[in-house]
Amino acid sequence: MDLSLLIAHIAEYVTLNDAEIDFLSSILIQRPFKQGEVLIHAGEAARYMVFVNSGHVMTYFTDDDANDHVMQFAAAGWWAGDIYSISHHATTKYSTRGLGNGEVLLLPRIAHQQLLEKFPAMERYFRMHFQNALIRQQLRFMETHITTAEERYQKFVDTYPTLERFVAQKYIASYLGITPQFLSRIRKRIAEK
């Protein structure tokens, strides 16, 4: 199993010893996926944290009118999924789906708790990880207040230049908080420049 990406990610925050790496490698589950495959289904009890090893995934929820709302796109080297359901052990409202082919590492909920209890370094790692995730989320939130949809789309293209090849525009629209029709018009406007 290839843990190098995850270990590199952790090493940005804390130094791991061999015992920690061994434990990690003993609890993680390798899970390849294909284009469009759903890895976590809404309605399930949340059993796993999801780390993207290669490719991309998206986490989204489906409302009563069967419209999907994308919470997050995650590229290789990112954590994905619905933290709420993991931390509260509740059924999740969010599904996580592969975009293109790739692979995720699944960290079972119980194993995650053991990891945190056994290894202070891992507690520290996740503290820093959540702290930074919160910072990014706050930034994204503030930006939606002060930018137009066109500016957000431009920024999205800059941030995820490869993603448009794998994911339907309607999901990008949803991620940006606009309708697919309006994204189509934005793209037309940009193309005409």
Add this chain to the structure above:
Amino acid sequence: MDLSLLIAHIAEYVTLNDAEIDFLSSILIQRPFKQGEVLIHAGEAARYMVFVNSGHVMTYFTDDDANDHVMQFAAAGWWAGDIYSISHHATTKYSTRGLGNGEVLLLPRIAHQQLLEKFPAMERYFRMHFQNALIRQQLRFMETHITTAEERYQKFVDTYPTLERFVAQKYIASYLGITPQFLSRIRKRIAEK
């Protein structure tokens, strides 16, 4: 110094021993504030984490056109302020200001780091705190995508029923991501029902 609120908040997640409580009490700074007083100024190096002991505060940034954008309201028992600047030791773009009279506890940046290094329980506490803060922030973000301004205002009133007495409507409007004029119209519409 009254640490009871903070200790109660921590106790929701972890159990503290006397050494931890003593250390906490030795590093925290009590800081009363009056209506409208600015506790953290944008442009400063971020020196403190801010815990609200009584009253309310808001954290906001001021754009080039001198418009304020409210990131967060915090009631007693909440942490406030710009985590980014604390964790990256950068000057902050956000100010934090008292609403009504009250008191905050300031946790100096360095002391916070010592706290995390010395006491695994505190590392655990902040991991859980940031994790939950991230969950709430994600929820708030998704909700802005699928609700109208009127629904968000209604929810705001339900969540912070006392806050409207202390804070100018234009700040509530900013928090909701709308203009003060439009909030005024929303309130009129609701009153007519």
Add this chain to the structure above:
DNA sequence: CGTCTATTTGAATGTACTCAAAAGCGGTGG
């Protein structure tokens, strides 16, 4: 090739914004 879904385009509509002015409100000084 045919079917299903996604995207594009058009037209009408709605939500929220901008600009502008009036009214309200709170504090300060004469």
Add this chain to the structure above:
DNA sequence: CCACCGCTTTTGAGTACATTCAAATAGACG
């Protein structure tokens, strides 16, 4: 105590950004 000043809130009119509904076109996949 009240008159004035500055700031907030309200109201009005016009506008822009984004949505909805509907239909046509394009793409993907068996």
